[in-house]
Amino acid sequence: MRIIVLMKQVPDMEKVKFDREKGVIDRKSAGTEINPFDLNALEAAVQIKETRGAEVVAVCMGPPSAEVALKEAISRGADRGILLSDRKFGGSDVKATAYTLAAGIKAIGEYDLVFAGIQTVDGDTGQVGAEVAQFLDIPHIYFVEKIVEANEESVTVVTDIWDGVYVKKMKLPGLVTVTKDINSPRLPAFKDKMKSRKAVIPAWGMDELAEFLDETETGRKGSATMVKKIEVPKAVHRKGLLWRDNMDTALNEFMDILVDKKVIEVE
Amino acid sequence: MKNYSGVMVFVEQKNKEIHRVSYELLGKARELADQINEEVVCCLCGPSEIDANELIYRGADKVFHVQDEEIFGNPEVMTYVENIVKIIEEKKPEICLFGATSFGRSIAPRVAATLKCGLTADCTGLAIDEEDMKLVQIRPAFSENILAHIKSQYLPQMATVRYKEFDEAKRDESKTGEIINFSSVKIKNNPIEVLEEITEEVFNITDARVVVSAGKGLKSPEDFKMIEELAAVLGGVVGSSRPLVEDGFISKAHQVGYSGNRVKPNLYIACGISGAPQHQAGMKEADMILAINSDPSAPIFNIADYGIVGDIYEIVPQMIEKIKNKKA
Incomplete structure (x- = not known):
């Protein structure tokens, strides 16, 4: 069984700064990390590997420096990592990104399952997974919070969708995106961390993917949407009447507000 | 054309x-x-x-x-x-x-x-x-x-x-x-089969007019009773920040935030919630926000219309009493 895990390197959201005047994201203001939801996807793949044996291949599209994300994936249980990297991939929107990732997966060869996080914390779209599935012509299930069973033929999962919780069975190959509830990703062991540093990460660009990738379908050229403007809105700030002492007075005043705003109906 | x-x-x-x-x-x-x-x-x-x-x-x-x-x-x-x-x-x-x-x-x-x-x-x-x-x-x-x-x-x-x-x-x-x-068009040999819908409690936080949420200031799952009571007297429902859902205090349907539900009630009461950006993403658009927290520097106060610096274990029960008296 071969499981592919899609990953993205994202800025550390706790630290990244935004320039309101210029309307830009200062990516240099923060370090990078693996998109948190992708760690859940990787953990789900590694758990299947542990119970029934599988090869786990992590795939990341990004600049050459994104190699570190794939090394981290190896330290967390992936067998190998493949970086999709080429200047011509730059500026890809959802469609072009999904198309390029699908080409990378095709170039790997046979596979049974593709895992991805439900969304990235920078792009926030949650659309790439399903588009990859469409480009690969395989089915997908979103919002998976539990894997009931996985084998070579099919996967049975619990998914939170349509204002309900459903059990779905999907014939493989297929793609699954996972929520944070599916598991708690383990930290890598020290020896695995050390070992992963030596891992060789192949980088595939236009040349390596030529058989599966049309230059006009990737990068800025292959994108169907364009970002015209970025706005950095002011942080919400409310006037904030703060009561610090005399709780009884505070509560009485707040009661009057509730009555005034008709939250409490008084006869 | x-x-x-x-x-x-x-x-x-x-x-x-x-x-x-x-x-x-x-x-x-x-x-x-x-x-x-x-x-x-x-x-x-x-x-x-x-x-x-x-x-x-x-x-x-x-x-x-x-x-x-x-x-x-x-x-x-x-x-x-x-x-x-x-x-x-x-x-x-x-x-x-x-x-x-x-x-x-x-x-x-x-x-x-x-x-x-x-x-x-x-x-x-x-x-x-x-x-x-x-x-x-x-x-x-x-x-x-x-x-x-x-x-x-x-x-x-x-x-x-x-x-x-x-x-x-x-x-x-x-x-x-x-x-x-x-x-309609039917798919032959559909690779996906929906086996069943697991019916869980029908609870919808996104339509509530009033949401009373608890965060890490709540010490045990039983203490949700007072949060529930406050929500009940206000005709609202109970919400929660992510940590309490992770610790199994309450089900995910109640989670408010970036990876939970986004709510826009008339009144949002945050009890013992510090107000991390991830939580704010789910509630900052409420019409009116009251925050109760013992730490005056908690970020939740920056986005609240009203704030009470104090212990939720003292304030929430008092508030329930006062609302009951008002309505009586």
Whole structure:
């Protein structure tokens, strides 16, 4: 069984700064990390590997420096990592990104399952997974919070969708995106961390993917949407009447507000 | 003549009941269609019993009703995608809107990839650019820190739109329009089988008028009783920050935040919640916010209209008493 895990390197959201005047994201203001939801996807793949044996291949599209994300994936249980990297991939929107990732997966060869996080914390779209599935012509299930069973033929999962919780069975190959509830990703062991540093990460660009990738379908050229403007809105700030002492007075005043705003109906 | 025309709304239904986001989309679609002088059309996939007239009363000029008594009874993505794609290919709308519900976000990307058009996720604003009459799609990204203005380069211009962002279209029974029925396309050897719906408690936090939430200031799961009581006397429901859901204090249906539910109640009371950006993403748009926290430097106070610095174990019970007295 071969499981592919899609990953993205994202800025550390706790630290990244935004320039309101210029309307830009200062990516240099923060370090990078693996998109948190992708760690859940990787953990789900590694758990299947542990119970029934599988090869786990992590795939990341990004600049050459994104190699570190794939090394981290190896330290967390992936067998190998493949970086999709080429200047011509730059500026890809959802469609072009999904198309390029699908080409990378095709170039790997046979596979049974593709895992991805439900969304990235920078792009926030949650659309790439399903588009990859469409480009690969395989089915997908979103919002998976539990894997009931996985084998070579099919996967049975619990998914939170349509204002309900459903059990779905999907014939493989297929793609699954996972929520944070599916598991708690383990930290890598020290020896695995050390070992992963030596891992060789192949980088595939236009040349390596030529058989599966049309230059006009990737990068800025292959994108169907364009970002015209970025706005950095002011942080919400409310006037904030703060009561610090005399709780009884505070509560009485707040009661009057509730009555005034008709939250409490008084006869 | 233009090849593509009209603003199409994908109408989401479950058990023959139309999701309210569809009415919100109809309101916005009418506004956009009037600006570009085009029609509002709906794509409704569901049993014949659903009254498509309701969509006409809410402003649609035409409803394309793909009728099937069975296949639309499950959130089965492949089936929906196949049928929606067929309608879009035939009717060629210029703009296509889906609710950014879990289901909408699961089908729309697949529809877009099939049609090789763009798709903008989870929009909170939509407008027509008066220069080229194209759709400007506005959406938050970077965990809600920025707003991106996006335009599509291909047709249809497609977007998913956040629930509770726009007002519902007003209902007017005197409105007229056309309902056109279509037969459904069934997928042979569907690779996905929906085995069952696990029925869990029917609880919907997003529609509540009042939400009383607890955070790490709550010491044990039993203490949710006082939070529940405060919510009950205010006619509201109980919410929670992420850590308490992770610790198993309360089910995920109650979680408010970036990876939980987004709520917009008339009143939001945050009890013992520090107010991390992830939590704020789920509640900052409430009409009125009261924060109760023993730490005066808690970030929640920056976005609260009213704040009480104190112990929730003292304040919440007192507040319950005072509300009861007021109402008595």
